[in-house]
Amino acid sequence: MKSSKRFVMLGMGSFGTALARKLASNGCQVIGVDSRKDRLEGVKNEIHECVVGDATDREVLENLPLRDASAVFISLGETISRSLLATLHVKELGARQVVVKGVTKEHGKILEHLGADRVIFPEEEVARQLADKMTWPNVLDFLPIDPEYSVAEVAMPSSLSGKTLAEADLRNAIGVQVIGIKDVLSGKLDMFPDGRRKLLEDQVLLVVGRAEELQALRDMP
Numbered sequence: 159m160k161s162s163k164r165f166v167m168l169g170m171g172s173f174g175t176a177l178a179r180k181l182a183s184n185g186c187q188v189i190g191v192d193s194r195k196d197r198l199e200g201v202k203n204e205i206h207e208c209v210v211g212d213a214t215d216r217e218v219l220e221n222l223p224l225r226d227a228s229a230v231f232i233s234l235g236e237t238i239s240r241s242l243l244a245t246l247h248v249k250e251l252g253a254r255q256v257v258v259k260g261v262t263k264e265h266g267k268i269l270e271h272l273g274a275d276r277v278i279f280p281e282e283e284v285a286r287q288l289a290d291k292m293t294w295p296n297v298l299d300f301l302p303i304d305p306e307y308s309v310a311e312v313a314m315p316s317s318l319s320g321k322t323l324a325e326a327d328l329r330n331a332i333g334v335q336v337i338g339i340k341d342v343l344s345g346k347l348d349m350f351p352d353g354r355r356k357l358l359e360d361q362v363l364l365v366v367g368r369a370e371e372l373q374a375l376r377d378m379p
Contacts, residue, residue, distance in 0.1 A: 163187070164206075166222055166253075168213035168244055169233040170197040173259060173280055177231060178205050189222065214243045216251075224248055229255040229275075238265050242272060249273040306368055311340070314361045315378035324353030333371035338364030 163186045167178045170192035178188045178201060188205040191213050192198055198208040211218035213234060224230055230253040234240040238261050245258055249272065258274045260266040266277040303309055318326050328334050339355060340347045340362040347364070348355070365375065 163228040164223065164226060165189070166224060166227045166230045167191065167205075167233070168230065168248075169235065169259075170194075170201065171233060171235060174231065174233040175201055177233070182206070186228075189227075191218070191222070214240050214247070216247050219244075219247050219251055225252040225254070227253065229253075229257055231257050231259075232274075233259040236261055238262075241265075242268060245269055245272045245274050303366075307366055308369070308372060309337075309364065309366050310372050310375075312363045312365060312372075312375055314357060314359055314363060315375070316359060317379045318357045319359045321357050322353060323351055323355045323357060326357060328365070328375070332367075332374040334365040334367035334375050336363055336365050340364065 165178075165181055165186055165188050167174050167181075167188060167190045170178065170190045174190070174192075175197065178190050182188050182201075182205045189207045189209060190198055190201060190205050191209045191211055193210065193212045195210050198210060202208045209218070209222070213219070213232070230248050232241050232244050232248070234244060241258055241261075242265075245256060248256055255275045256273065257276045257278060258269050260269060260277040260279050266279070269277050323336060323339075328336055336351065338347050338349045339351050339357070342360045342362060349364075363375075365372070367375070
């Protein structure tokens with residue numbers, strides 16, 4: 159389905175290109191900017207528009223629809239000064255949301271002071287996700303929703319199979335709230351199930367909880 163969202167991608171290196179391609183495949187309109195024409199050649203038939211130009215050049219940026227973009231992404235390699243300059247310019251030119259790929263934690267702090275709405279460290283995020291999946295293979299998906307709570311999909315612990323949701327009483331037992339139960343075979347998701355719902359091994363629990371509560375659920379046999 160085509161989305162009404164428009165994004166500007168400043169820097170079409172490996173990360174920028176991967177992000178631009180994924181946004182485009184999601185139906186979003188993406189404008190890619192890079193000073194190297196060869197980087198744009200590979201995606202020119204996939205994204206909405208390719209612009210050859212220096213992403214730190216204010217005149218180049220003034221000709222981009224920064225104010226109309228849902229977000230501006232900045233990924234300009236390991237040269238810290240370039241991303242700082244680009245961030246400064248796009249904020250001054252009225253970009254609504256600016257997401258920047260950080261190089262170091264200190265770099266991230268400066269970017270935040272310049273007005274970056276979010277600083278990301280892709281390698282750290284991928285490493286953290288991989289470590290979690292390898293540590294807890296029964297956790298199928300994980301989404302932080304605020305500093306304290308997260309939503310997670312957890313394979314049904316064998317010790318709960320055969321009980322009703324009320325008998326398992328996970329809210330009182332460990333603190334997590336079950337907001338959905340998915341049948342693995344059919345893919346059907348039952349949101350906000352009542353206490354009479356039978357728990358089976360071929361189901362997945364969709365739960366909300368704090369880190370220590372989700373840990374307790376992961377550790378259940």
